[in-house]
Amino acid sequence: MAPNLSVEARKRLIKVINKVKKMFPAAYPVKIKTVKKNRSKQNYGRIQLVDKDKKNIYFHITLMQTDYEIMIDTYLHEYAHALAWKLLHNESNDAEFHDEGWAIEYSKLYRMFIDPGNENPNT
Ligand SMILES: [Zn+2]
Numbered sequence: 001m002a003p004n005l006s007v008e009a010r011k012r013l014i015k016v017i018n019k020v021k022k023m024f025p026a027a028y029p030v031k032i033k034t035v036k037k038n039r040s041k042q043n044y045g046r047i048q049l050v051d052k053d054k055k056n057i058y059f060h061i062t063l064m065q066t067d068y069e070i071m072i073d074t075y076l077h078e079y080a081h082a083l084a085w086k087l088l089h090n091e092s093n094d095a096e097f098h099d100e101g102w103a104i105e106y107s108k109l110y111r112m113f114i115d116p117g118n119e120n121p122n123t
Contacts, residue, residue, distance in 0.1 A: 009068040016072055020109060026082040029058040032075070034065050045074035047081045059085075076113060080106035 005013065021030060028049070044064050051057040059082045063071050083105035084097075 005065070005068060005071075013068060013071055013075075016113065017075060020076070020079055020112070023112060024079070024083055024105075024109065026059060026079070027085060028082075030061060030079065030082055031058050032061045032063060034063045034071075037064055037066065044070060045078045047078040049085065072113065076109040077106060080109055083109075 017032060043062075044066065046062045048060045049057065050060050061075065061078045061082075063074055063078075065071070080102050084099070084101040
């Protein structure tokens with residue numbers, strides 16, 4: 001049974017998602033979908049680069065509906081893949097590499113999240 005997010009938790013989640021997108025734009029638009037626990041094969045999250053016709057390219061992040069903290073952490077993890085994609089010009093449609101490029105992006109996002117008042121983590 002997937003726990004339902006409270007209205008407050010949902011608001012905070014959307015706020016973090018939008019703030020991350022704004023502060024750290026990815027190379028392509030990022031679409032997010034949440035799925036119920038039993039449909040996601042034990043993965044908390046996943047990211048794909050969708051480019052069916054080379055005109056409408058976007059990242060698609062799937063998040064499992066679970067606790068707010070886990071969803072945030074998973075979103076930051078997956079979003080870092082989108083940013084590392086930009087960094088590495090990775091042409092693959094699936095990112096499961098947790099290399100240095102990903103780790104650098106993840107650390108930026110994580111730092112922003114643990115210190116939300118810090119509008120510019122690079123200074
Ligand atoms: Zn990953």
